[in-house]
Amino acid sequence: MIAAADPMVPNLHRIQKVTQETSDTFTLALAPSCGRKCPAFRPGQFNMLYVFGVGEVPISISGDPATPETLVHTTRAVGAVTAAMKKMRPGDQLGVRGPYGTEWPVAEAHDRDVVIVAGGIGLAPLRPALYSLLNHRERYGRVVLLYGTRSPEDILYRTEIQKWRSQFDLDVHVTVDRATGKWRGNVGVVTSLIPKAPFDPYHATAFVCGPEIMMRYTILALLKRGVEKDSIHLSMERNMKCAVGFCGHCQIGPLFVCRDGPVFGYPRLEKLLDKREL
Amino acid sequence: MKEMRNLLAEHPFFESLSPTHLDLVAGCGKNVVFEAGRQIFREGEPAEYFYIIRHGKVAIDVYAPGLGNMSIQTLGEGEVLGWSWLVPPYEWRFDARAVELTRAVALDGNCLRGKCEGDNALGFQLLKKFSQVMAQRLEATRMQLLDMYGTSMKGGGRKLS
Numbered sequence: 001m002i003a004a005a006d007p008m009v010p011n012l013h014r015i016q017k018v019t020q021e022t023s024d025t026f027t028l029a030l031a032p033s034c035g036r037k038c039p040a041f042r043p044g045q046f047n048m049l050y051v052f053g054v055g056e057v058p059i060s061i062s063g064d065p066a067t068p069e070t071l072v073h074t075t076r077a078v079g080a081v082t083a084a085m086k087k088m089r090p091g092d093q094l095g096v097r098g099p100y101g102t103e104w105p106v107a108e109a110h111d112r113d114v115v116i117v118a119g120g121i122g123l124a125p126l127r128p129a130l131y132s133l134l135n136h137r138e139r140y141g142r143v144v145l146l147y148g149t150r151s152p153e154d155i156l157y158r159t160e161i162q163k164w165r166s167q168f169d170l171d172v173h174v175t176v177d178r179a180t181g182k183w184r185g186n187v188g189v190v191t192s193l194i195p196k197a198p199f200d201p202y203h204a205t206a207f208v209c210g211p212e213i214m215m216r217y218t219i220l221a222l223l224k225r226g227v228e229k230d231s232i233h234l235s236m237e238r239n240m241k242c243a244v245g246f247c248g249h250c251q252i253g254p255l256f257v258c259r260d261g262p263v264f265g266y267p268r269l270e271k272l273l274d275k276r277e278l
Numbered sequence: 279m280k281e282m283r284n285l286l287a288e289h290p291f292f293e294s295l296s297p298t299h300l301d302l303v304a305g306c307g308k309n310v311v312f313e314a315g316r317q318i319f320r321e322g323e324p325a326e327y328f329y330i331i332r333h334g335k336v337a338i339d340v341y342a343p344g345l346g347n348m349s350i351q352t353l354g355e356g357e358v359l360g361w362s363w364l365v366p367p368y369e370w371r372f373d374a375r376a377v378e379l380t381r382a383v384a385l386d387g388n389c390l391r392g393k394c395e396g397d398n399a400l401g402f403q404l405l406k407k408f409s410q411v412m413a414q415r416l417e418a419t420r421m422q423l424l425d426m427y428g429t430s431m432k433g434g435g436r437k438l439s
């Protein structure tokens with residue numbers, strides 16, 4: 001009999017490529033060190049990445065679910081573990097556990113318009129959903145990406161966004177909080193894009209990811225436009241330890257973000273989002 | 279005049295304004311065009327007009343010493359530029375610049391204030407509409423002040439460096 005793999009033991013992965021996205025955000029492409037295959041993942045899921053000797057953090061998978069051979073993660077350096085990760089170079093090794101968590105319900109959105117609202121680093125967990133939609137573009141109505149970030153210098157996946165923009169089957173609208181110099185795009189909060197974005201609110205599914213405060217205002221704007229509560233999905237963040245529903249570290253009210261989330265339908269979170277310090 | 283009235287009637291800002299009030303407002307309007315890069319007004323100048331944007335994009339800029347001109351908001355089709363004409367001392371609080379070729383209706387603040395004095399119901403309607411614009415802008419400014427993307431996704435984090 002073969003013993004089940006211990007869910008707390010990370011698998012060794014080697015960094016294939018590092019892409020510096022902005023001054024504090026970088027993308028790592030990883031491959032298993034021992035020639036194993038990377039497990040398939042669904043858009044919205046995350047891995048626990050272990051920087052040896054420093055610690056372990058949950059990071060969403062930001063690559064294309066159709067090409068799981070390379071594991072892609074985009075991370076913003078905010079503290080001890082992520083700052084140590086930022087210093088890593090191709091050839092260095094990391095521990096990986098996962099994939100964990102719930103997914104963006106892309107299949108539920110068939111035949112509907114899809115509006116993706118991302119704030120800051122929140123675009124990373126949403127990118128696999130965008131890839132899935134684009135890989136099966138004929139199954140969806142209008143697909144709209146609304147992306148808000150701090151300044152033009154903080155825009156993630158710049159080249160890819162430019163490519164998406166030039167496609168005729170995807171509407172991309174980017175806005176920044178403030179800009180100096182040559183920026184000719186939108187300035188203002190991401191919620192200001194919602195009233196005029198080209199989608200049919202009564203037949204639209206929304207995927208939202210970003211800082212909680214941004215998600216709260218985004219939900220208000222989506223509801224005001226006429227999107228149904230059941231059609232709004234969010235990805236939540238909480239500090240994690242085990243990532244498999246044992247320790248309770250990631251609890252929001254009765255929910256465990258690692259096991260019940262990170263992607264939740266808005267109705268499940270509605271009462272919890274407004275509570276302070278949950 | 280008729281054409282101006284129709285232009286205003288089509289604009290979302292004047293939705294729900296009665297035909298009589300639309301006629302009054304139209305009497306204070308004129309069509310304007312700003313080429314890309316044209317300065318529309320500057321901070322401190324008298325706020326003689328407000329603008330109903332029909333096409334194009336306008337940036338609201340503030341001058342920050344050491345940083346130069348910083349855009350804090352852009353406005354586009356269907357939006358309204360300027361509320362300083364309504365509030366003493368009737369001076370612009372910011373700069374405004376056309377980012378793209380912009381077509382707008384300029385409404386003369388002095389003329390409108392006169393009509394509002396004569397027809398308080400019109401004054402009340404306009405005040406309601408402008409308070410909504412101001413409330414939206416205040417909410418947006420608050421969100422920008424929070425610098426929410428600079429913090430962690432949860433919102434309680436702190437940026438390194």
Ligand SMILES: Cc1cc2nc3c(=O)[nH]c(=O)nc-3n(C[C@H](O)[C@H](O)[C@H](O)COP(=O)(O)OP(=O)(O)OC[C@H]3O[C@@H](n4cnc5c(N)ncnc54)[C@H](O)[C@@H]3O)c2cc1C
Binds near residue numbers: 238435
């Ligand atoms: C499911 C999930 C998916 C995530 N996906 C990504 C991703 O794709 N890219 C990315 O950059 N980050 C992502 N995060 C956030 C990431 O896990 C944290 O930024 C990371 O754990 C910080 O660890 P650290 O040791 O570098 O910082 P720490 O030293 O632990 O903390 C630095 C600062 O960040 C705050 N902080 C730490 N962790 C979190 C957290 N989870 N939520 C909110 N604030 C936190 C702390 O309060 C502190 O102020 C995700 C989190 C979750 C739960």
Ligand code: FES
Binds near residue numbers: 241244250257259
């Ligand atoms: S992280 Fe342990 S229960 Fe979710």
